[in-house]
Amino acid sequence: xxxxxxxxxxxxxxxxxxxxxxxxxxxxxxxxxxxxxxxxxxxxxxxxxxxxxxxxxxxxxxxxxxxxxxxxxxxxxxxxxxxxxxxxxxxxxxxxxxxxxxxxxxxxxxxxxxxxxxxxxxxxxxxxxxxxxxxxxxxxxxxxxxxxxxxxxxxxxxxxxxxxxxxxxxxxxxxxxxxxxxxxxxxxxxxxxxxxxxxxxxxxxxxxxxxxxxxxxxxxxxxxxxxxxxxxxxxxxxxxxxxxxxxxxxxxxxxxxxxxxxxxxxxxxxxxxxxxxxxxxxxxxxxxxxxxxxxxxxxxxxxxxxxxxxxxxxxxxxxxxxxxxxxxxxxxxxxxxxxxxxxxxxxxxxxxxxxxxxxxxxxxxxxxxxxxxxxxxxxxxxxxxxxxxxxxxxxxxxxxxxxxxxxxxxxxxxxxxxxxxxxxxxxxxxxxxxxxxxxxxxxxxxxxxxxxxxxxxxxxxxxxxxxxxxxxxxxxxxxxxxxxxxxxxxxxxxxxxxxxxxxxxxxxxxxxxxxxxxxxxxxxxxxxxxxxxxxxxxxxxxxxxxxxxxxxxxxxxxxxxxxxxxxxxxxxxxxxxxxxxxxxxxxxxxxxxxxxxxxxxxxxxxxxxxxxxxxxxxxxxxxxxxxxxxxxxxxxxxxxxxxxxxxxxxxxxxxxxxxxxxxxxxxxxxxxxxxxxxxxxxxxxxxxxxxxxxxxxxxxxxxxxxxxxxxxxxxxxxxxxxxxxxxxxxxxxxxxxxxxxxxxxxxxxxxxxxxxxxxx
Numbered sequence: 192x193x194x195x196x197x198x199x200x201x202x203x204x205x206x207x208x209x210x211x212x213x214x215x216x217x218x219x220x221x222x223x224x225x226x227x228x229x230x231x232x233x234x235x236x237x238x239x240x241x242x243x244x245x246x247x248x249x250x251x252x253x254x255x256x257x258x259x260x261x262x263x264x265x266x267x268x269x270x271x272x273x274x275x276x277x278x279x280x281x282x283x284x285x286x287x288x289x290x291x292x293x294x295x296x297x298x299x300x301x302x303x304x305x306x307x308x309x310x311x312x313x314x315x316x317x318x319x320x321x322x323x324x325x326x327x328x329x330x331x332x333x334x335x336x337x338x339x340x341x342x343x344x345x346x347x348x349x350x351x352x353x354x355x356x357x358x359x360x361x362x363x364x365x366x367x368x369x370x371x372x373x374x375x376x377x378x379x380x381x382x383x384x385x386x387x388x389x390x391x392x393x394x395x396x397x398x399x400x401x402x403x404x405x406x407x408x409x410x411x412x413x414x415x416x417x418x419x420x421x422x423x424x425x426x427x428x429x430x431x432x433x434x435x436x437x438x439x440x441x442x443x444x445x446x447x448x449x450x451x452x453x454x455x456x457x458x459x460x461x462x463x464x465x466x467x468x469x470x471x472x473x474x475x476x477x478x479x480x481x482x483x484x485x486x487x488x489x490x491x492x493x494x495x496x497x498x499x500x501x502x503x504x505x506x507x508x509x510x511x512x513x514x515x516x517x518x519x520x521x522x523x524x525x526x527x528x529x530x531x532x533x534x535x536x537x538x539x540x541x542x543x544x545x546x547x548x549x550x551x552x553x554x555x556x557x558x559x560x561x562x563x564x565x566x567x568x569x570x571x572x573x574x575x576x577x578x579x580x581x582x583x584x585x586x587x588x589x590x591x592x593x594x595x596x597x598x599x600x601x602x603x604x605x606x607x608x609x610x611x612x613x614x615x616x617x618x619x620x621x622x623x624x625x626x627x628x629x630x631x632x633x634x635x636x637x638x639x640x641x642x643x644x645x646x647x648x649x650x651x652x653x654x655x656x657x658x659x660x661x662x663x664x665x666x667x668x669x670x671x672x673x674x675x676x677x678x679x680x681x682x683x684x685x686x687x688x689x690x691x692x693x694x695x696x697x698x699x700x701x702x703x704x705x706x707x708x709x710x711x712x713x714x715x716x717x718x719x720x721x722x723x724x725x726x727x728x729x730x731x732x733x734x735x736x737x738x739x740x741x742x743x744x745x746x747x748x749x750x751x752x753x754x755x756x757x758x759x760x761x762x763x764x765x766x767x768x769x770x771x772x773x774x775x776x777x778x779x780x781x782x783x784x785x786x787x788x789x790x791x792x793x794x795x796x797x798x799x800x801x802x803x804x805x806x807x808x809x810x811x812x813x814x815x816x817x818x819x820x821x822x823x824x825x826x827x828x829x830x831x832x833x834x835x836x837x838x839x840x841x842x843x844x845x846x847x848x849x850x851x852x853x854x855x856x857x858x859x860x861x862x863x864x865x866x867x868x869x870x871x872x873x874x875x876x877x878x879x880x881x882x883x884x885x886x887x888x889x890x891x892x893x894x895x896x897x898x899x900x901x902x903x904x905x906x907x908x909x910x911x912x913x914x915x916x917x918x919x920x921x922x923x924x925x926x927x928x929x930x931x932x933x934x935x936x937x938x939x940x941x942x943x944x945x946x947x948x949x950x951x
Contacts, residue, residue: 207655209697210411213379218256219693223685225249225354244279244343247326248350251275251319253358253692257312258418260369260425261362267312268358272351274320279347282327283340289624292328293617299324300616300639304609307644308594321639325616329623329632370426370440371495371567373419377447378492380412382485384451388458389481392465392474405458406831410800412451417797419444439563443495446560448789450488451796453553456842457481459835460546463930467539472521473547476514480550483507487557491564498568502561511554518547526908534901541901541926549842604749608644615642615742619735630727637735642742646816647751647808649743653736655700660732663707668725670708671715684712750816751809756949758798758805759826760874763942765791765798766834767867770935773841774860777849777928788841799834802827819948826945833938836931843927851921853896859889859932866939870946879950883943886936897929 226246233242252275255267278299285295299321306317387405423444427437461477464470487504494502525540565571598606619638623631637660641653674680691705711725769791776788806827809817853859862884873880904922911919 207658207698207700209694209701214693215696216693218696219689219691221357222250222253222692223689225253225357226688227685228353229350242346245346245350245353247323248272248275248347249354251323252351252354254319255312255315256354256358257315257696258369258373258422259312260422261359261366263312263422263425264369265355265359265362267316268351268355271316271319272348272355274316275323275351276344276347278320278324279327280340280344282324283343286328293620296324296328296620297613297617301609301613304612305595305598305605307605307608308598309591318640321616322636325620325632325635325639328620329630329635367426367436367440370419370423370437371498373415373422374440374443374447375492375496377412377415377419377444378488378495380408380415381447381450381454382488382492384408384412385454385481385485385488388454388461389478389485391458391461392478392481402828406803409451409455409796410803412447413793413796413800416444416447416451416793419447436567439567443560443563445789446556446563448793450553450556452792452838452842453549453556455835456839457546457549457553459839459931460542460549460927463934464539464542464546467542469521469525469536469539469543472524473514473517473543476510476517477546477550479510480507480514480554483510484550484553484557487561491557491560494561494564495567500565500568502564504557504561507554507557511551514547514550518544526912534898534905537901537905538897538926538930541922542930544923545843545927548846552845601747604644604754607747607749608642611742611746612639612642614746615738618742619738628731630724630731633728633731634735634738637732638739638742641736641739645749645751645754645808646743646813647811649739650811652699653739656703657732657736659700659703660707661729663704664711664725664729664732666704667708667711667728668722670712671722671725680712680715684709687712744813751805751812752816752818755805755809755823756874756877758802759823759830760871762795762798762802762830763867763871763874765795766830766837767864767871769795769834770837770867771864773837773844774864776844777840777847778857778860779849788844792838792841795834795837799827799831802830822945822949826942826949829938829941829945833935833942836935836938840928840931843924843931847924847928848920850917851925853893853925853928855889855892855896856928856932859886859893859936862886862889863935863939866943870942873946873950877950880943880946883940886940890933890936893929893932897925900925 226249229242229245229249233245236242252268252271255271256264257267258264281295281299282292285292303317303321307314384405387401387408390401391405423437423441465474483504483506487507490502490504493499521543522540525536597603601607615638616635619631619635622628623634628634637656641649641656643649643652670680670683674683687705687709691702691709694705695702707728708725711728714724769788772788772791806823809823810820863886866883866886869881872878900918900922904916904918907916907918
């Protein structure tokens, strides 16, 4: 299937794939308990209908519990509790007059739409407030009965507070749980990342499909690392000192960053070595080591989460010993026939030695982390491990008023989104009222949930929502027809609700499939309607989805083609700065800027993920809007390849002494930097880049120097086979540098060509 057919069946099936990770069973149980207690109280007291408000409030407040530090969760849940209560009160105040309810709906949804200016957490809170307002306006509004309104507000507050108690109850007893869980998630996604890396050794038949999965896994682990850093910083914000456990957790989180680098560099080295004949001599051993590395990382994740005092890394030591032994055998076989060695074959041998060394160091890193994980539960301090490292940088504070003022313009994507969302929601309310649809608010709810700031996001959410509702509606109709026993219905509701909430973090589509029959069954319990409720749910969701798509397409749309050059420019500059810092370290090997390189690498990785997400949104837009997507795909792919090459160079710095330097190295590096700066400027100004300067002459000069080094080393092997001579040291340092510089030049050429085509 062509790679550009993103709107095909392959893209459709991707909407139902689970994200990496485990189901959140604890979250599912907590949500079930949060909803079950108000229901039980309502049944016992004979006020089941009234308890529905407390149930909804508990569910909405639980939905904003998206992880992070307790302080962050408390802020979001308090805001949600107050917000849904105010939304309920406001709905009551305007419900008696339809022509007052419409403009109020517009204002409420517009303000909620602007909340995205202040981050994803604020957007989540604003979404549940919007949903509560829409539902309350249709189902619970009863003004001017003041006592009923006050009772509803009290029930709403009670439901929200109950959800908060369940979520935040362990704050005082176990304050570090969010950080521990974030670190465990980081190592779990690292395990998936390493597992995909191990598949590269096997030379997968569909290398393009493997590369896409690998890059997605890299983006996931980068995002998990960012989340872990932010959670750690939130827990220890404002504290004068960091506890021993806090320092240990921070070391584990930052070591995860180092492991990402090592895996990226290992895959880069494997891509170079795997096509060569010598690689077959170590392929099986390398594959076994990388598979055991993935298992060891998963073991570390489980040990962090469960607080184990001892960590067993399985067969990792045995496999690394087998690899080193086989490497010695292979080296002896090549060295024994010194007179027949060609420089290309010797270069392959050096590359294989680099892979073995890298995997050995990675194994040592994991052993060190295993000791730290063991110390987490015992409180032990090991001086050679518990080093003090710089805490993650805190985001710059922002002014709410300034942010709003800067975005109250049509140039702001989020301002246009808020206006679009308010208009579509108001239109949906108007249509549902005029046509007197039985449950017309379902149309409005689907539009509110599906409409996103960009058409690609809207189309993706609409597909997930509509198809999920369709499949879930079929399941719900089937259950209504087949199951008549009240106890069996209650069991089905509980099981479906628990499973839906457990998989919600992994797949919105599957969450919708499982939640839809819950709604259908519940409505059949508290009212009549039978299987027709399921049909209404499906039809209303389809209508709401179509309304969201039309609004996103027709109302001052934000096409990704217009936004993409800006994102690509940011991505290019982030990778350029990363490259500049790495090159600066090669030119001055005495400077210690490891923290700076780590920070710049992470920033470049985040921008790479943002560029990939922007490209995916572009592929989801109508074909006539997309334009030529091939240059975009090529550019994003080779930016990622450039990032991998630079990361390999950064990893290689650990064994680079600087005693030997290519004569053309600085000139080549300066020329590459100039080209990258021009490419970024071309994206910013939307102009064609300048012609490429001469790069091949530098590469050829460096290639000649490395061949001379290899020839010199081959000639001295017979007299110094196992001695680390200056020539051997130079060979080890410069071979990887030479190879990666050649790959970088090739990547820069292709990026230049892609940007030239993109500007046309």
